[in-house]
Amino acid sequence: MLGVALAASGLVLAPLSFNNPGFAEGESLLIRAERVIVRPGVELENQSILVQDGVIVAIGEGLAPPDGAREINGAVVCAGFVDPWSALGLDAGAARDSSASAATRSADGVDRWSHAHHLEDALRAGVTSLRVQGGGGAVISGYGSMMRVDPSLGGDDALLLDAANMGATIGLPRGGRTRDIFDRVSEVDRLIGQIESGRKYRESAVEYKYELEEWQKEIEEKEKELEKDFKKAKKDREKDKEKAEEKGKEFKEKKYKEDKKPRKPKYDEDSEAMARVADGEVPLVVQSHRYEELRSLLEKTESYDRLRVLVAGGTEALLHADELQARGVPVIVWPNPMGPARGDEYDGHELSLAASLDEAGVEVLIGSGGSDTSRELRFLAALAVSHGLDPDAALNAITLGAANAFDVGDRIGSVERGKDADLLVLDGDPLDTTARIRFVVSQGRVVVEH
Amino acid sequence: MIAHILTAFALFGVADDKIVVEAGRIITQSGPDIVDGVIVIEDGRITEIGPADDVDKPWDAPVIGGPDYTAMPGFVEAHTSRGLDRPNESLDVAPFLDVRDSIDPVAFYFEDCLRWGITTVNVQQGNNCIIGARGMIVRPVGLTVEEMMVRPQHGLKLSASPKSGKSRSTQAQGMRRAFDELRRYLEDLVQQKKDGDDFARREALHQGRDLEGEKAEGREMGGTAWKVDGLDMVPRGEIDEKQEPLLELIEGRYNAYFYCSSPMDVPRALEIARDNGFLAKTTLVLHERCWKAADLIAEAGVPVVLDGDQMHIERDPLTGKEIETFVPGVFKDKGIRFALSSDNTDTHSLWFQASLAIGFGLDAKTAMDAVTQTPAEILGLGKEVGSLEEGKLGNVVLFSGDPMSITSWVEHVVIEGEEVYDRSKDVRNTHLLEGTKPPGSTSAEDAEEAAKKEADDEDDED
Numbered sequence: 001m002l003g004v005a006l007a008a009s010g011l012v013l014a015p016l017s018f019n020n021p022g023f024a025e026g027e028s029l030l031i032r033a034e035r036v037i038v039r040p041g042v043e044l045e046n047q048s049i050l051v052q053d054g055v056i057v058a059i060g061e062g063l064a065p066p067d068g069a070r071e072i073n074g075a076v077v078c079a080g081f082v083d084p085w086s087a088l089g090l091d092a093g094a095a096r097d098s099s100a101s102a103a104t105r106s107a108d109g110v111d112r113w114s115h116a117h118h119l120e121d122a123l124r125a126g127v128t129s130l131r132v133q134g135g136g137g138a139v140i141s142g143y144g145s146m147m148r149v150d151p152s153l154g155g156d157d158a159l160l161l162d163a164a165n166m167g168a169t170i171g172l173p174r175g176g177r178t179r180d181i182f183d184r185v186s187e188v189d190r191l192i193g194q195i196e197s198g199r200k201y202r203e204s205a206v207e208y209k210y211e212l213e214e215w216q217k218e219i220e221e222k223e224k225e226l227e228k229d230f231k232k233a234k235k236d237r238e239k240d241k242e243k244a245e246e247k248g249k250e251f252k253e254k255k256y257k258e259d260k261k262p263r264k265p266k267y268d269e270d271s272e273a274m275a276r277v278a279d280g281e282v283p284l285v286v287q288s289h290r291y292e293e294l295r296s297l298l299e300k301t302e303s304y305d306r307l308r309v310l311v312a313g314g315t316e317a318l319l320h321a322d323e324l325q326a327r328g329v330p331v332i333v334w335p336n337p338m339g340p341a342r343g344d345e346y347d348g349h350e351l352s353l354a355a356s357l358d359e360a361g362v363e364v365l366i367g368s369g370g371s372d373t374s375r376e377l378r379f380l381a382a383l384a385v386s387h388g389l390d391p392d393a394a395l396n397a398i399t400l401g402a403a404n405a406f407d408v409g410d411r412i413g414s415v416e417r418g419k420d421a422d423l424l425v426l427d428g429d430p431l432d433t434t435a436r437i438r439f440v441v442s443q444g445r446v447v448v449e450h
Numbered sequence: 451m452i453a454h455i456l457t458a459f460a461l462f463g464v465a466d467d468k469i470v471v472e473a474g475r476i477i478t479q480s481g482p483d484i485v486d487g488v489i490v491i492e493d494g495r496i497t498e499i500g501p502a503d504d505v506d507k508p509w510d511a512p513v514i515g516g517p518d519y520t521a522m523p524g525f526v527e528a529h530t531s532r533g534l535d536r537p538n539e540s541l542d543v544a545p546f547l548d549v550r551d552s553i554d555p556v557a558f559y560f561e562d563c564l565r566w567g568i569t570t571v572n573v574q575q576g577n578n579c580i581i582g583a584r585g586m587i588v589r590p591v592g593l594t595v596e597e598m599m600v601r602p603q604h605g606l607k608l609s610a611s612p613k614s615g616k617s618r619s620t621q622a623q624g625m626r627r628a629f630d631e632l633r634r635y636l637e638d639l640v641q642q643k644k645d646g647d648d649f650a651r652r653e654a655l656h657q658g659r660d661l662e663g664e665k666a667e668g669r670e671m672g673g674t675a676w677k678v679d680g681l682d683m684v685p686r687g688e689i690d691e692k693q694e695p696l697l698e699l700i701e702g703r704y705n706a707y708f709y710c711s712s713p714m715d716v717p718r719a720l721e722i723a724r725d726n727g728f729l730a731k732t733t734l735v736l737h738e739r740c741w742k743a744a745d746l747i748a749e750a751g752v753p754v755v756l757d758g759d760q761m762h763i764e765r766d767p768l769t770g771k772e773i774e775t776f777v778p779g780v781f782k783d784k785g786i787r788f789a790l791s792s793d794n795t796d797t798h799s800l801w802f803q804a805s806l807a808i809g810f811g812l813d814a815k816t817a818m819d820a821v822t823q824t825p826a827e828i829l830g831l832g833k834e835v836g837s838l839e840e841g842k843l844g845n846v847v848l849f850s851g852d853p854m855s856i857t858s859w860v861e862h863v864v865i866e867g868e869e870v871y872d873r874s875k876d877v878r879n880t881h882l883l884e885g886t887k888p889p890g891s892t893s894a895e896d897a898e899e900a901a902k903k904e905a906d907d908e909d910d911e912d
Contacts, residue, residue, distance in 0.1 A: 091617070091618045091712075093612060093618060094619040096617075097617035097620065099615060099616050099617060099620045100617070100619060100620060101620075101623075103623060104619045104620050104623050105619060105623065106619060108618060108619040108621075108623065108718065109618045109619035109622075110714070111618070111712065111713075111714040112714070113712075113713045113742050113743070114714070117768055134617070134619050135617075135619065142619065154717065155714070155717060156717070219648075222652065223652060223655070226652055226655035227655060229655075230655050230658065232658075233655065233656065233657065233658030234658040234659070235658070236658055237657060237658035237659060253657045253659070254656060254657050254658075256652065256653040256656040256657060258649070261645060264638075267634055269623075269627065269630075
């Protein structure tokens with residue numbers, strides 16, 4: 001037997017099953033806590049949280065546990081963390097992809113088999129959901145997705161929102177080479193060109209719809225008329241035929257003319273995707289760092305009043321703080337503890353960036369920088385707090401703020417009735433990195449316990 | 451357009467040939483072994499098989515074999531891209547191409563097939579594609595593709611793993627786009643037809659004549675997944691031949707051979723096959739690491755061809771411990787039908803692959819089935835090849851001893867009643883075993899003499 005296991009038994013990784021429904025159906029859970037952080041800035045004392053079928057059904061004092069409910073007691077409860085900028089779970093090729101276009105889905109690049117241990121780590125560190133963005137090598141990176149972290153979920157079951165955003169990268173080194181300013185700024189033009197073609201695409205689709213309706217109405221009337229006149233037309237034809245015969249000429253049918261049917265615009269998946277962006281259906285996350293391209297980006301997107309732009313990175317975003325604030329453009333900051341470790345990428349190495357932007361009134365989110373290190377999220381937020389960021393803003397940046405930015409704020413991000421039960425039970429404040437996370441609950445299931 | 455050419459099962463025009471194969475042991479694969487057995491093959495098919503005493507041997511048939519031999523059904527290669535002039539295409543989606551135009555009948559691979567006792571080969575385009583060409587089942591003999599042909603236009607190759615220059619995301623995008631484009635194309639086609647008919651009706655009304663009812667002869671769209679209504683209005687001849695093979699795939703006329711190089715490719719492949727209604731016709735061609743998706747494969751009920759190694763070795767990312775998994779064992783435990791393939795890193799005969807699997811602990815019956823009956827069923831040739839029974843094709847391999855013994859050789863191969871390989875006449879094999887001899891020499895002594903002469907010549911030059 002060569003000392004070989006016949007079946008797979010030795011794997012330390014969590015086994016993956018696609019039969020898992022993902023939420024705790026028919027199960028209930030009662031969590032009692034001294035302090036419940038409903039949302040950043042709103043707290044309740046000595047409350048019970050009742051969870052059924054994966055959803056929070058009640059929050060109140062002294063709730064009685066239903067029969068068979070599991071009971072958990074803890075000091076602090078808050079919402080599970082949401083990483084708004086991650087690549088955890090993505091196949092390496094999909095993450096770096098330079099062949100991506102607007103219609104490419106990051107969700108298609110998710111390899112939860114190879115990343116089970118990373119997912120497990122992130123979950124233990126309290127991150128229950130994250131946004132994955134692939135296509136890092138392309139100017140237009142395609143759709144990013146909101147995913148649940150729970151490694152027991154299969155790829156598609158883990159999807160919270162498939163098309164959570166459109167991704168773009170501007171001015172980043174490509175193929176390991178640094179870029180000059182013209183090169184970098186020209187990428188803004190490419191992005192705007194795509195947005196514009198998306199806008200035009202939708203415009204022509206709407207035009208076509210109306211033109212077609214008009215044409216159909218016209219043709220309908222014409223048909224009625226033709227049917228009404230058919231008997232007469234038949235008689236005329238007979239007469240004409242006779243006449244032609246008498247004269248020995250060839251009989252010719254009357255010419256029929258009508259307005260041409262409007263041409264259907266050619267379907268294009270990338271334009272379709274960019275149309276959704278131009279219309280504000282999906283937010284646009286632009287990973288960009290430097291003053292010049294940010295200025296160009298803000299200038300050139302101004303005329304698109306439905307466009308929802310977010311900046312990821314934004315090392316020099318502070319120079320545009322007023323405009324970012326006025327336009328309501330959030331910045332996803334990566335307070336990289338390593339400093340400018342990745343050379344020319346200008347990662348947010350100034351650890352006070354989040355605090356300064358917040359102070360200037362810019363909405364700040366905190367992410368792990370599009371890598372697989374989502375498990376550091378809580379430390380990154382704490383790092384920003386230690387460099388001056390308001391603690392509530394920091395908590396918002398990794399919970400409700402992140403959920404709202406990507407349109408899943410009605411499902412996750414806070415501890416409220418009707419929301420998915422993605423909860424953390426901690427020994428102390430969530431941003432106190434010495435406070436232990438005792439329980440992690442994902443969709444009502446206790447997935448981590450210490 | 452599928453030309454359902456039923457192949458004439460006779461080689462080289464020898465129509466009414468007979469042959470008798472004798473063996474000390476016949477492994478039938480479908481039933482118990484036969485001791486001192488005889489197989490009678492007439493017109494390419496087995497007409498009688500059984501113990502020597504029970505079988506009437508035709509007096510006028512040549513006899514091969516004898517009591518020292520073991521007979522087996524010819525091996526069936528479930529999927530390979532060898533034997534092609536160029537296995538991969540540069541086009542992403544090219545179902546309108548055909549490997550028929552690329553098969554090289556004099557490729558060494560086909561010669562090796564005979565040495566290895568492989569008598570049926572499913573040739574499919576290489577895996578570096580999104581949707582590849584139409585494949586073909588051949589026997590490894592003949593000087594033209596037509597002579598080799600067993601089933602033309604058999605199967606389409608699809609790949610869920612990225613073609614070079616693509617990522618998994620853009621690969622999935624490309625797969626979906628191909629079917630989406632087909633749907634849009636068909637819808638437009640039907641709409642154009644409707645618009646044309648409507649216009650003709652109005653024109654006739656205007657001209658005061660009755661419309662002559664000419665019904666277009668089309669066929670409704672078949673298949674179980676999605677349908678474009680009104681396709682019966684369009685004659686099939688009007689459908690673009692570049693789009694037609696995919697339409698026929700959806701309608702269940704092709705087998706799909708879907709390549710996956712990573713477990714994450716498996717759910718994507720199954721999704722595409724399900725969404726487009728060809729799951730029941732799908733065979734997954736798998737790299738060894740795909741055993742991790744075995745539960746999904748079992749649930750989908752599709753058979754697999756093991757394209758990779760039998761033993762999957764990986765290092766646990768946390769402990770650094772090496773983990774070995776015997777892949778066919780996993781598939782067997784999950785009740786998944788699998789065929790072994792000789793198209794992997796330790797490229798060897800199917801017979802070697804089966805022995806290897808047995809060495810790793812698989813039971814002999816399953817291992818031998820995985821190179822005979824199972825691939826035959828996957829190819830839809832379950833009634834033709836894969837076992838030795840009356841009525842099946844006369845594809846027989848004669849081994850010098852037990853097929854699973856390392857000292858046994860393939861001595862004779864019979865395909866459809868024709869002896870196509872005899873080891874004693876295998877020149878390359880002889881050269882390999884007895885050393886290289888100068889061209890034209892006939893024996894070892896000749897060679898020695900020639901070598902001596904050559905050495906002398908060299909001396910003279912000095």
